[in-house]
Amino acid sequence: MTQAHADMTPPAAPPGPIHVVVDLNRCQAYGQCCFFAPDVFKLHGEEALWYDPAPDEAQREHVLRAAAVCPVQAIVVAWSNGSEPQINGGTP
Amino acid sequence: MSSHGSGAVFKDGGHIVIVGASLAGLSAAETLRTEGFTGPLTLIGDEPYLPYDRPPLSKAVLTGWVPAEHTQLPRRETLADVEWQLGVAAVGLDLPAKEVRLADGHSVAFDRLLIATGTRARPWPKQAEAELEGVFTVHGRDDARLLRQRLAAKPRRVLVLGGGFTGSEIASDCCELGLPVTLVERGAAPLVGALGGAIAERVATLQRQHGVDLRCQVTVTSLEGDAQGRVRRAQLSDGSSIDTEVAVVAQGAMRNTEWLRDSGLAVGTFGVGCDAGCRAFDINAIVTDDVFVAGDVARFPHPLYDYQFLSLEHWGNAVEQATVAAHNMVCAPAERRPHVAVPAFWSSQFGVNIKSVGVPSAAEEVVITQGELADTRFVAAYGKAGQLVAAVTFDHNLWVEFYQRLIEQAAPFPPTMHGVEQPALRSPVPAAFPDPRVPTHDATVILTGHDPNERRVQWIPRHHAPHEQQTHTSA
Numbered sequence: 001m002t003q004a005h006a007d008m009t010p011p012a013a014p015p016g017p018i019h020v021v022v023d024l025n026r027c028q029a030y031g032q033c034c035f036f037a038p039d040v041f042k043l044h045g046e047e048a049l050w051y052d053p054a055p056d057e058a059q060r061e062h063v064l065r066a067a068a069v070c071p072v073q074a075i076v077v078a079w080s081n082g083s084e085p086q087i088n089g090g091t092p
Numbered sequence: 093m094s095s096h097g098s099g100a101v102f103k104d105g106g107h108i109v110i111v112g113a114s115l116a117g118l119s120a121a122e123t124l125r126t127e128g129f130t131g132p133l134t135l136i137g138d139e140p141y142l143p144y145d146r147p148p149l150s151k152a153v154l155t156g157w158v159p160a161e162h163t164q165l166p167r168r169e170t171l172a173d174v175e176w177q178l179g180v181a182a183v184g185l186d187l188p189a190k191e192v193r194l195a196d197g198h199s200v201a202f203d204r205l206l207i208a209t210g211t212r213a214r215p216w217p218k219q220a221e222a223e224l225e226g227v228f229t230v231h232g233r234d235d236a237r238l239l240r241q242r243l244a245a246k247p248r249r250v251l252v253l254g255g256g257f258t259g260s261e262i263a264s265d266c267c268e269l270g271l272p273v274t275l276v277e278r279g280a281a282p283l284v285g286a287l288g289g290a291i292a293e294r295v296a297t298l299q300r301q302h303g304v305d306l307r308c309q310v311t312v313t314s315l316e317g318d319a320q321g322r323v324r325r326a327q328l329s330d331g332s333s334i335d336t337e338v339a340v341v342a343q344g345a346m347r348n349t350e351w352l353r354d355s356g357l358a359v360g361t362f363g364v365g366c367d368a369g370c371r372a373f374d375i376n377a378i379v380t381d382d383v384f385v386a387g388d389v390a391r392f393p394h395p396l397y398d399y400q401f402l403s404l405e406h407w408g409n410a411v412e413q414a415t416v417a418a419h420n421m422v423c424a425p426a427e428r429r430p431h432v433a434v435p436a437f438w439s440s441q442f443g444v445n446i447k448s449v450g451v452p453s454a455a456e457e458v459v460i461t462q463g464e465l466a467d468t469r470f471v472a473a474y475g476k477a478g479q480l481v482a483a484v485t486f487d488h489n490l491w492v493e494f495y496q497r498l499i500e501q502a503a504p505f506p507p508t509m510h511g512v513e514q515p516a517l518r519s520p521v522p523a524a525f526p527d528p529r530v531p532t533h534d535a536t537v538i539l540t541g542h543d544p545n546e547r548r549v550q551w552i553p554r555h556h557a558p559h560e561q562q563t564h565t566s567a
Binding site for chain 1: 151489
């Protein structure tokens with residue numbers, strides 16, 4: 001798993017699902033992410049950011065750019081390398 | 093186990109167990125690895141899922157924009173070697189033996205323990221009514237998935253019991269989906285326990301403007317089902333009734349502390365008492381060395397609020413407190429940090445983004461410092477004894493940090509504002525919070541006094557009027 005932050009040129013990402021979380025305490029609704037990945041981030045009303053925490057693979061580049069340009073760096077993106085963790089006592 | 097005597101750090105030896113595999117547990121695990129803890133790390137969670145994010149459940153998930161399964165939280169690569177015990181609840185803690193007992197009969201030994209078991213939805217107190225088809229609570233991912241399926245089937249009406257943040261957000265979702273919705277709130281207005289009556293009145297108007305059939309100062313006394321066991325009608329305390337196919341019980345959260353009842357820790361209605369460094373108190377209010385607490389289940393003293401103990405149900409608190417707890421679990425004693433972040437949360441409903449910093453319910457007075465109450469774009473500043481204690485913004489995200497700084501500095505109330513638009517309500521008015529001794533279901537910040545082993549307040553459902561709850565002194 002790898003972490004992406006404030007870099008305009010995203011690193012070569014391994015395959016596997018991407019996961020997004022936004023610190024909405026930090027978010028100030030600049031809306032830059034909504035420009036860069038409009039299918040993943042949207043403003044609900046004037047200032048409430050809604051987002052898809054597990055966007056489609058095709059959105060990968062858009063999501064990484066959205067995270068990179070966020071003026072308050074509120075967006076965290078990570079992706080698995082395809083190998084899910086070992087889980088005991090139940091199934092994920 | 094090695095190297096955790098006084099003055100030493102706890103980095104390579106010893107087994108750390110985290111009970112609670114949600115946001116706080118995950119944040120703590122990531123911090124432990126970031127801070128250089130390389131020893132064995134076990135996360136125990138009662139749900140069969142890797143950590144997922146809860147705030148979207150009552151918003152994007154219920155409206156159908158995002159499936160419930162999409163909410164899994166990003167995990168850092170440093171957690172590759174964590175042992176996950178998921179789908180099995182912790183049912184006991186044996187402190188002398190340093191073991192967590194699991195529901196499947198196994199025990200897990202620990203050298204250091206983090207308690208992060210969070211909360212669950214308060215169920216409808218009459219079990220037979222709670223089991224009717226069409227009666228829901230919303231706390232976990234499965235709850236949200238099932239309610240989403242039901243809303244997608246276009247019920248003729250949705251009844252929401254409780255006008256806290258969750259209930260209000262669900263009512264907002266229903267309006268967005270074009271579903272008729274009735275919201276029944278025991279208090280004078282929705283969000284009254286969180287924002288006070290003066291601001292909550294505006295929320296009531298907002299909800300009615302969006303078409304919510306809002307009934308305040310009323311409670312649901314019973315839910316009635318048909319012959320097939322499906323909910324069909326609710327009886328209200330004012331003698332009226334509402335025909336409905338869906339009833340969502342949104343009466344706040346209960347802290348998951350039952351598994352600690354005989355542990356010897358300071359456990360009560362408002363959570364597990366701990367010091368500002370997240371170390372748990374035992375029942376004698378003596379701090380423990382190897383047991384830490386973080387997230388919704390923690391009850392901790394805050395210097396900004398006269399060192400009263402706070403209980404919070406906030407996303408940001410789960411992250412920040414877990415980070416502090418994890419740091420303190422593995423650092424040298426002299427490097428321990430206090431958890432002193434100003435409480436903060438947000439809610440998105442009826443097209444408005446509501447944010448809060450500080451503890452509004454600590455206030456006596458409130459004043460609008462920016463914008464206009466009437467157009468739901470404003471900042472409300474909350475004060476007590478001439479000091480700013482909280483601020484709530486409606487669609488004023490950019491200003492939250494500014495007020496946070498003022499609160500951290502114990503700035504005077506009412507705050508002096510230069511160069512901003514002048515609102516109409518310039519004089520403070522009573523904030524109008526309900527009596528703090530009566531638990532409300534919508535306050536996600538609770539000032540719980542100074543007693544480190546608080547056990548006096550209990551929720552007791554009355555049999556004749558089950559929606560009513562009362563305080564009870566058992567000490």
